[in-house]
Amino acid sequence: MTDGSVTLAPWGPDDLPLLERANTPAMTAHLGGPETAEQLEERHARYLRLAAAGEAAMYRIERDGVAVGGIGYWQVQHDGLAAWETGWNVFPEWQGRGIAREALRLVIREVAARGDRTLLVAYPGVDNPPSNALCRAAGFEHRGSGTIDWRGGELTFNSWVLDMTPLDLSGRVADVDETFAGPLLDETRWWPYYTPHWSSRDASAARSRVGPGGLELMIDSDTAPWAPELDGDLRVSHAQTGQFSGAVGSSTGQHRFRPGLVVREQQPERRLWLVHHGVIEVRLAAIRHPDAMVAFWPIGFEDRPDDCGELCIAEIFGNEMDEDGGWVGVGVKPQNDPRLREDFEKVRVDGDLTDFHDYAVEWTRDRVRFFIDGRWVKTVAQTLDYPVQFMLDVYEFPRADGTRDLAALPHTLRVERVRSFPPV
Structure with a gap:
């Protein structure tokens, strides 16, 4: 997928270094800190496995052919409803250029075209202003917050939901x-x-x-x-x-x-x-x-x-x-x-x-x-x-x-x- 100079390329077997590059204290500050090498390898294998099974779609974000981060979406249940969850990262030297916004827009278009699940959700940490602002700007609705055990500590997150359900005029009468x-x-x-x-x-x-x-x-x-x-x-x-x-x-x-x-x-x-x-x-x-x-x-x-x-x-x-x-x-x-x-x-x-x-x-x-x-x-x-x-x-x-x-x-x-x- 592409939007101008921002392109999403399917995650491949050789993309483990992108996870390693994003595994810094600064890049994981809102996620409980870096993962171990073993955890990164397991995450990489999970991306490939779930994508092959059709349970997720993971991508490299590229700008003019250069890998600048990652984004994807995967199957979840949200308040008892089938949904896709999305998450992303952009390397520090590429931040502030609207790349995450364009990448998320491409993911939204793809999920909407699939039509199999009509909810797209995101759970950024409450202390992550850029990601929360991006959700709001993309049309997600804030549905509260919660706290979970995460990486040996606690993560307090906001719940954002983008409702893609079709227009339903049944039972409604035009004025x-x-x-x-x-x-x-x-x-x-x-x-x-x-x-x-x-x-x-x-x-x-x-x-x-x-x-x-x-x-x-x-x-x-x-x-x-x-x-x-x-x-x-x-x-x-x-x-x-x-x-x-x-x-x-x-x-x-x-x-x-x-x-x-x-x-x-x-x-x-x-x-x-x-x-x-x-x-x-x-x-x-x-x-x-x-x-x-x-x-x-x-x-x-x-x-x-x-x-x-x-x-x-x-x-x-x-x-x-x-x-x-x-x-x-x-x-x-x-x-x-x-x-x-x-x-x-x-x-x-x-x-x-x-x-x-x-x-x-x-x-x-x-x-x-x-x-x-x-x-x-x-x-x-x-x-x-x-x-x-x-x-x-x-x-x-x-x-x-x-x-x-x-x-x-x-x-x-x-x-x-x-x-x-x-x-x-």
């Missing part, structure tokens, strides 16, 4: 289930303009149609850039479920995508379909074209300036798709919310993304879990605590030479349904 029955886009739910306060309704109006297959948002050959003096030749067709902005000349408005924005056209306030916690799900088909991108990204209604974070449920660039699948961006983006940190990544999804797929978020007071076709793909251990409106759009990005692929138009985002479920 809104939008299937775009038509014959027109329902403007009691959808405001068919792209942040028109920064431009105008005429310039940002959606090209759309509804019918038996759902909603289509289109960029045509005669679609003009929505705000050329602010956003160049970017073209967009968009619908959102709320609208809030200030008076003309003010800086009050949703999606402040660059500094210095001022309201250019007065807009009516619209509170159409706002959600605060629960499940939000969209079923859409992406566009495989290098100039196109589709997205579904609920954002804060922003009637208070800081309440502007984003839940990016799906962001799919046409140039990141191929015949076998593509990359889907998911996560939390602060935009201008100082209480949030960006936690966003691109997840590889197998299958034709120009077919319909379900993209969803389960949003609670403590964390946000992301799903594709019901399968868990990411947890963010932070949350938004204010209402959001839905932002649904297709973009056409300008080319450096100013040309457009007119033969490929219209770029059409197809949306079969959007629905929300109240929190449990």
Whole structure:
């Protein structure tokens, strides 16, 4: 496995020296101290034995081909449930470079793809701040602490759990289930303009149609850039479920995508379909074209300036798709919310993304879990605590030479349904 320059290579018979290199007082300070030579040899043999039996997966962490530590996961029981436990180390001269974070991300992806156990746990010592911080940043939930006898002494540890269970909507009833029955886009739910306060309704109006297959948002050959003096030749067709902005000349408005924005056209306030916690799900088909991108990204209604974070449920660039699948961006983006940190990544999804797929978020007071076709793909251990409106759009990005692929138009985002479920 690889993530940029960080690679995980299967643990091999010649890797005992890596255990010896990590067996220093400094490297084992949170584990009760170094092991004996015999214990290291037994550990090395156990890694190989359990990996061969399918009961564990152990890896060298490599950076640009150089071994810099180790990571793995193995079968355990956690509170009576089948789980995988993970642990890692990075040699001192390589610490502080994000290597453990990238290695753990690769392990999380592998465990999620296996699907045989939906819990990944870690038990770092309570006196090990970096490992505890890494668990928190990776989306693990703190489930208490405990003390065990360990290497002739006692080890007090924190219990961290990453829940990868699939999305379960059985028994839950949607408060809104939008299937775009038509014959027109329902403007009691959808405001068919792209942040028109920064431009105008005429310039940002959606090209759309509804019918038996759902909603289509289109960029045509005669679609003009929505705000050329602010956003160049970017073209967009968009619908959102709320609208809030200030008076003309003010800086009050949703999606402040660059500094210095001022309201250019007065807009009516619209509170159409706002959600605060629960499940939000969209079923859409992406566009495989290098100039196109589709997205579904609920954002804060922003009637208070800081309440502007984003839940990016799906962001799919046409140039990141191929015949076998593509990359889907998911996560939390602060935009201008100082209480949030960006936690966003691109997840590889197998299958034709120009077919319909379900993209969803389960949003609670403590964390946000992301799903594709019901399968868990990411947890963010932070949350938004204010209402959001839905932002649904297709973009056409300008080319450096100013040309457009007119033969490929219209770029059409197809949306079969959007629905929300109240929190449990």
